[in-house]
Amino acid sequence: MKELPFEIKFIYVTAIVLIIVFAVFIVFVVLMYNKKQILYLKEKQLNIESQNQLLQKELEKQKSIEKERERISHDMHDDLGAGISALKLQAEFLKQKAQDDDLQSDIDELLKTSEEMNLSMREMLWSLNSENDTLGSFTDYAIRYTENFLKKTKIKPWFESMDIISETPVSTELRRNMFLCLKEAVNNAYKHSQADTLRLSFSQKENRFLMEISDDGIGIDKEKPAGNGLRNMNRRMEELGGGCETLSSGKGTHIIFKTTI
Incomplete structure (x- = not known):
């Protein structure tokens, strides 16, 4: 080889x-x-x-x-x-x-x-x-408070809830700030709006929550500076990472509170 x-x-x-x-x-x-x-x-x-x-x-x-x-x-x-x-x-x-x-x-x-x-x-x-740290508890209490507050006034309340999942958990801070905004808005309507009706509505879309308060009163005088009530509502909603929008005309006032839950 x-x-x-x-x-x-x-x-x-x-x-x-x-x-x-x-x-x-x-x-x-x-x-x-x-x-x-x-x-x-x-x-x-x-x-x-x-x-x-x-x-x-x-x-x-x-x-x-x-x-x-x-x-x-x-x-x-x-x-x-x-x-x-x-x-x-x-x-x-x-x-x-x-x-x-x-x-x-x-x-x-x-x-x-x-x-x-x-x-x-x-x-x-x-x-x-x-x-009470649920969305359903908040909406129920808000309706009950508004009914009791307005029952001795001439303002007739209307309530509406759309797609609310009652068991949705919410924080104590959210409940408190939203409720204080509600109190301020209802009190302002009673004191200043001269309205006959007030509508309180709630709606939920996934993790977005809206609370809307509208009346058929005289509206807000735009020539006057914003009062402490409106400023407080805006501040409280900002603390929640949400927002407060106020729409007003001679036909009434519409306030929209938006937040994430």
Whole structure:
């Protein structure tokens, strides 16, 4: 058998050596990659565990806050509620005995003040109760408040809800700011609009929520500067990352509150 030339042998040997070196290099790269992957997965697992611990601490903190809110709510109901009721009963008892007209007038003012304090306390209790942190709770309470506020006035309220998912969770801050905007708008309509009707409507589209309040009154005098009420409503909606739009003409006023839930 004829022996291969030295050059061809050298090429074969060089090729084999290169293949072995390349194979060793590939094995080394794979091992390093696997090692890095293992380190990455361990680091990721540690991050997940750390995040879970932080999440657990945050959940415990939220539960603690909710528990404290409920305790304050119960204390207010038991202590302040009982005190206001006792004050009202004593004032009514004194009114029955009072003969002087001026004294009876003062007692009537006291009764009015106690009733206002009772309403304010109920609003605070509603705001504090975490069970009310849903869209349905807010709309129900807003309708109930508007009905009670306007029942002794000449303004007739109308209510409308479109596509509202009652179970949608909302924050306490959103409920509070939206409710204070509602109070301001309804009070302004009562004091300034000379309206016969007021329409309160709610609508929801995915995570967008709209509350609209419109009346058929004389509208807002555009020549006068905006009052504190309008400025406060705009500020509260900005705090929620939403907006407040006021449309007014001689045929009435339409206020639109928009926010993300």
